[in-house]
Amino acid sequence: MTSPTIADLTTLHLGGPARTIVEASSTAALVEALTACDDAGTRVLVIGGGSNLVVADEGFDGTVVRITSAELAFGVDDGRPFVTADAGVEWDGLVAHTVANGFGGLECLSGIPGSTGATPVQNVGAYGVEIADTLRSVQVYDRPGGRLSWVAPDALGLRYRHSNLKHRDDRIVTRVSFWLRNGAVSAPLAYRELARALGRDEGQTAEAEHVRSAVLALRRSKGMVLDADDPDTFSAGSFFTNPIISAAESAAVIAQIAVVVGPDVTIPQFPSGADLKLSAGWLIEQAGFTRGYPGAGAPVRLSTKHTLALTNRGTGTTADLLALAREVRDGVEARFGVRLIPEPVFVNCRL
Template sequence: MEAARTAASSRSLASHTTLRLGGPATEFVTAADSGELVELVREADRAGRRLLVLGGGSNLVVSDEGFDGTAVRIATSGITYHRSGDGLVRLTVEAGEDWDAVVADAVGHGLGGLECLSGIPGLTGATPVQNVGAYGVEISELLVSVDLLDRRTGEVRTVPAGELGLSYRSSVLKRTDRAVVLRVRLRLREDGLSEPVRYGELAGALGVTAGERVPVDRVRRAVLELRGGKGMVLDREDHDTWSAGSFFTNPIVDAERLPGVLERIERRTGERRVPRYPAGDGAAKLSAAWLIERAGFGKGYSGPGGRVRLSTKHTLALTNRGSATTEDLLSLASEVREGVRESFGVLLAPEPVLVDCLLR
């Protein structure tokens, strides 16, 4: 453990985020197994040191000044399958496993459930924290339980999915440091077919009608192609992928405000069909990308000095063009958020976790 700490100390966090932004941590250590991870976290807590737990860095914005504390990179590994004999398979995955590699492995085993979540960057431990979702599927539909380290008590315990408060891109674990996910358990099907295809764009790409189930490998290929076309599959040579994915979540407008918001949007845009999706209790989820574009921020919109831009493929991704700073990125994000608020009265919320930095 000490050797890992000494060799990796004072490392810049930029190389550990998909945005490639952020200053150094005071101390940087790597946990190669769950026991080491638990001890590193407990040690930092006993010493009263600030702690930043790093996964794949795909949902993280770190300040230019860096992090005054200990950064612990999770590098744990392990994937196991348990067939229950009822057509279902329980998949147990250590937090440090690359998420897309896990999806690829499940698809390779002919297991259905994860295929729509192909191409999402980051590590497995982060998936329940933000309830990752794409193309009509969320991790909450497949999650059985997680093992986590409760930093308030120092105990490791198993928590059922139903106790995690999983909601749209959120959970009780998000934006809090009170627990660290060690491993996750997922329930998959062994019939080789996907979840029912719910997302119109994906159904169109597959040439099927909504609700159909399709061989999992076919769905994975289609999802990767769709994500690649939006710059949402990591590519070291493509600055359109130097991002944190979707920077803003799709806003949910409650039933009371919804008529007024829709009227304002229709009046400002002249469009009568505002994309929206039911969100329960009369509320609606609006498309953040659609609002951003209608507020005047098109694909490729430039921030300070052209060092940051909206992706040329997808307006929800804010990208580092190679020489940006975190301050550049936050300036562009703030401009976009304020533009949408002024135009439509809708305040966009950032999806990434902001470490020692804020939107203005």
């Protein structure tokens, strides 16, 4: 048992102390730690890679259980390859391992910080691919029942950046299994920027290794690959999700935005089923929040590379982060009537 601050365990490098921090290096150790806490009536905060957490400066008055389990294995099911990994496996390491072993399927999700166990919880996605597209099954520990069981994807309520595992701590992901593609070939490219970087058309495939390299380059250009020497990467990734506007409201919302930006400005918009998805980053910029806002010297700023990331410049506090997040959220809503929804999980704090 150790007692560093939670800031040492998050990519934002923010968060106060915990009463106790326990490392769980296997599924059995994780179950044991959770059982001990539950039997003692101790509050528990489970952390993997800490890439999607905003923790209060006051910290967490309980036990932090940090998942560091690291086993993974390939298999074949009815002729289809898959990989199964412990929740504590570093996500980008898993992606790299699948590509190096001649498989495609996960390459568009390269460079995303955090652990494997977190990926189905919020249905992680990037460059036209979501976890829901590749997920085979999830092993979950049911704390009230004290049971481990495998759950099929269709039981998880997966949708844009959400599952029914999110914002709850009674069901903890312990292992995850993903379908892969043979021949080191990517899935059909579904993201224009990525296809252009590869010299391909949307819908075409490419070598998984080349797709991974292109994704990493694109993410680095936006400060979205962890780098200890780059404060732009001291973030929780995209802080706000792209807003989904219902079909019934979309025409009125687009018309309101057009009044503000002018009729000649193209408003980025994408279909999301019958609804409409807008670009949170574009709305933030059009509301007057530029890269690096509020400027040099501020302890917490928008990334200098990507307005969707709120970054700790090394001396910030969670209170500073929340103040900036509120300013951005409220500024976008005041200008366009669209309320941005934060993506991270908040611990002992809120917007």
